[in-house]
Amino acid sequence: MLAGNVDGIVRIRGEFFILEHKTAAQIDSDYLEKLWTDFQITIYAHYIEQTMGIPMTGILYNVLVKAKLQQSKGETEEEFQARRAELLAKSKTGKSSAKRRMPETDQEFQERLTEKYAEPLMLHREMLDLSHDRFDILRSELWELTQAFLDARRRGVFYQNTAFCFNYQRPCPYFALCRSNGNPNLIENFYQRVAPNEELRVLPADAPEPTF
Ligand code: SF4
Numbered sequence: 029m030l031a032g033n034v035d036g037i038v039r040i041r042g043e044f045f046i047l048e049h050k051t052a053a054q055i056d057s058d059y060l061e062k063l064w065t066d067f068q069i070t071i072y073a074h075y076i077e078q079t080m081g082i083p084m085t086g087i088l089y090n091v092l093v094k095a096k097l098q099q100s101k102g103e104t105e106e107e108f109q110a111r112r113a114e115l116l117a118k119s120k121t122g123k124s125s126a127k128r129r130m131p132e133t134d135q136e137f138q139e140r141l142t143e144k145y146a147e148p149l150m151l152h153r154e155m156l157d158l159s160h161d162r163f164d165i166l167r168s169e170l171w172e173l174t175q176a177f178l179d180a181r182r183r184g185v186f187y188q189n190t191a192f193c194f195n196y197q198r199p200c201p202y203f204a205l206c207r208s209n210g211n212p213n214l215i216e217n218f219y220q221r222v223a224p225n226e227e228l229r230v231l232p233a234d235a236p237e238p239t240f
Pocket of ligand 1: 188202203204206
């Protein structure tokens with residue numbers, strides 16, 4: 029069983045596109061080149077065609093660049109006094125007009141973020157045509173994946189896909205567990221068992237049907 033959330037379906041000049049919102053640390057030609065390999069979006073398109081009978085022409089990506097801004101913590105009184113003493117030592121007049129840097133408020137940070145996201149380069153829109161040959165490849169790959177999964181489940185052996193441990197510029201949520209070689213104490217203290225696709229369960233059951 030596969031489950032997912034499609035961000036939207038849009039109609040452009042009578043043709044239908046899957047809408048996909050993404051965030052990226054940076055958008056360059058390598059990033060855009062890789063979009064056509066998006067396995068998940070091909071599944072969505074295939075599913076929508078099959079179950080809703082909507083012919084999919086392509087994918088409309090809205091890619092938001094992650095702002096590398098951080099809320100300023102300001103400085104403590106001790107840090108300020110140390111900085112001031114340094115400035116005074118360098119000052120020819122023996123005076124300094126330095127003021128303590130206060131922490132940035134949530135509102136100030138929000139304003140800075142809003143200003144940043146108003147920059148045109150923070151959002152990139154890319155439209156890709158969907159080749160229906162991809163559906164054949166998708167079906168065949170899904171079959172292979174299910175067979176590999178069933179085989180692993182039958183034998184109780186799941187290989188570690190270590191090439192993905194830091195795939196999103198951060199450790200995978202299971203990194204501590206894999207590194208500990210399945211230490212039961214770690215499992216008990218840091219992990220809990222939840223039903224699959226829990227994030228999709230919060231959707232209201234009476235979510236409106238899409239309209240076109
Ligand atoms: S840390 Fe994550 S990506 Fe790496 S082997 Fe474990 S489950 Fe796979």
